[in-house]
Amino acid sequence: MDEEENPRGGARGEAGNSTPDDGGADADADAGTDTDDIPSNDASGGDGSADGSADSSAVEDDVSPEDIDIQASIGPDADAPDASDEDLDQHKDPDVGLDKVVLNDDEGSKGLFDDLLAGEPIFENKEVLRPSYTPHELPHRTDQINQMATILVSALRGETPSNILIYGKTGTGKTASAKFVSQELESTSQKYDVPCEVEYINCEVTDTQYRVLAQLANKFIEKNVERIEAEQERLDEMRTRATEDPNALEETPYDSIAEIDERAAELDDDADEMETVPMTGWPTDRVYTTFFDAVDYKERVVVIMLDEIDKLVEKSGDDTLYNLSRMNSELDNSRISIMGISNDLKFTDFLDPRVKSSLGEEEIVFPPYDANQLRDILQHRADVAFKPGALTDDVIPLCAAFAAQEHGDARRALDLLRTAGELAERGQADTVEEAHVRQAQDKIELDRVVEVVRTLPTQSKIVLFAIILLEKNGVRNINTGEVFNIYKRLCEEIDADVLTQRRVTDLISELDMLGIVNAVVVSKGRYGRTKEISLSVPIDETEAVLLTDSRLGDIESAQPFVQARFDN
Secondary structure (H helix, E strand, O other): OOOOOOHHHHHHHHHHHOOOOOOHHHHHHHHHHHOOOOOOOOOOOOOOOOOOOOOOHHHHOOOOHHHOOHHHHHOOOOOOOOOOHHHHHHOOOOOOOHHHHOOOOOOOOOOOOHHHHHOOOOEOOHHHHOOOOOOOOOOOOHHHHHHHHHHHHHHHHOOOOOOEEEEEOOOOOHHHHHHHHHHHHHHHHHHOOOOEEEEEEEOOOOOOHHHHHHHHHHHHHHHHHHHHHHHHHHHHHHHHHHHHOHHHHOOOOOOOHHHHHHHHHHHHHHHHHOOOOOOOOOOHHHHHHHHHHHHOOOOEEEEEEEEOHHHHHHHHOOHHHHHHHOHHHOOOOEEEEEEEEEOOOOHHHHOOHHHHHHHOOEEEEEOOOOHHHHHHHHHHHHHHHEOOOOEOOOHHHHHHHHHHHOOOOHHHHHHHHHHHHHHHHHOOOOOEOHHHHHHHHHHHHHHHHHHHHHOOOHHHHHHHHHHHHHHHOOOOOEEHHHHHHHHHHHHHHHOOOOOOHHHHHHHHHHHHHOOOEEEEEEEOHHHOEEEEEEEOOOHHHHHHHHHOOOOHHHOOOOHHHHHHHHOO
16 A cells, blocks of 8 residues: 555655664654644654654654653553542543443443332331241141141150151141141250150152161161260360369269270261161162161151142052061160041051051041131231232132132142232232232132143053044034044054053043043933033143153144044
8 A cells, every 4th residue: 555545654664764864853853744633642742743844853752662661652540549530530531431441330230130120119028928838827628737736745755656657638738737746845855855756758749668767767877876976076175175184074974084085986986887878779679777877876756747648658668668667666766657638538548457556556647727717818828929919809818719719728828829920029019909819719720720831651651632623623522532543643643552442441540530631421312321522621731741752742733533433
């Protein structure tokens, strides 16, 4: 590029190549004339004059790196300890303000959560409305709580309490009441220095004999190790005091430092023998022996609370209950009592008679709540969960009424109230109103359907999909034979095993029990009886959940299968 096209570059090039003998000063002056609108940043401090003249000494003298004042060029460091406000002000650009430096700092630019946090919160303590919360007071369960307390009080006397079975439908306060009594039992045992412990196991999660015994063994091993470590610390203190004062052991069980060392060695051996049980891999009898040794390590009364105990029996039989209920005859130091909690009033029908007789020594039944009782429970929790004035007067009665229709389920009532509050808070409403409760009712019902349908076995999903196809195509009064015909076609399409019609009828009955379909037995007179089937859940949402299953999602077009109704 020549000088005319790039005056700045050309001028600098001439100046850079010139010497005092060939007119370097004139070249520098020309450069200043061609670029008179560009501020000079000459490191040597030379200034271009208004008429374009320049100090020729700036060109004549060679500039070395040592001659360049970096600080003067870039200005003082604001973080430097010796930087004064006056120095900083001298290097500020008067045309550049802070508002030009800070980007996107206007009121209209907000983050993702700013709008959500803008509204006033409705909840004071939302956790109070969750099923996991154990309240300090349980309205309308005083009789059942007192009954449990009278049975378990023998543990505080060092005796073995009777085994207890607690029955009741979902949401009738069984688990909350049992946990409340357990907390009171443990706190009272500490008050009177009586060794009494309660261990809680949810058998819906821990549903095999191996897992139950392993979980219990590991809990007691952990407690035993903590006890050993605490005793070793006391022995160390005794040893230190005895070293300084030989009379320090007079009021202790030990006569000499050698006895203290001997006891410490025994504790070390005990700790080494306490091996944690892995969740898989050991023979069951080894797990049982480990649990037996761990629980019998010291004197104590243990109450084992088995929530959803019917799930354990359903999955792995009654071997676990048999072993636990027979342990007391073999234990030397400890005593064990079992507290079983079940939603199924008839699960003991499947138990071995010996297990049933020992396990069901005491039975406590929790009846469903009525609407008035649910209202008291909700009001009791709402006073703690919500800010004052956050609920309109009709919210709690409506939640109680909805839950009373579901067999007096307090858990459902609490979920309904909590969800209504969450919906109101998301909508940035000041109060929870009746409309929020009705929205919450629809949301909870849909969530329940989605979860139940999603966890169905594959064969049940195929049967349900067959019913959905028939209803979507306008078929009414669907009978078992029509469902079976569509079911067979679907199985052939996805290469699944075809069950017998009797087994498909059983699956329909199971869907009826879950509330997904409504199956009514109808008499056809001389032609016998049949089931008329209809859906009890939203079609589109249920179909969408079914199609998330990889096997059912492979069906490209199920429309032709409906013609099988006319092939029967």
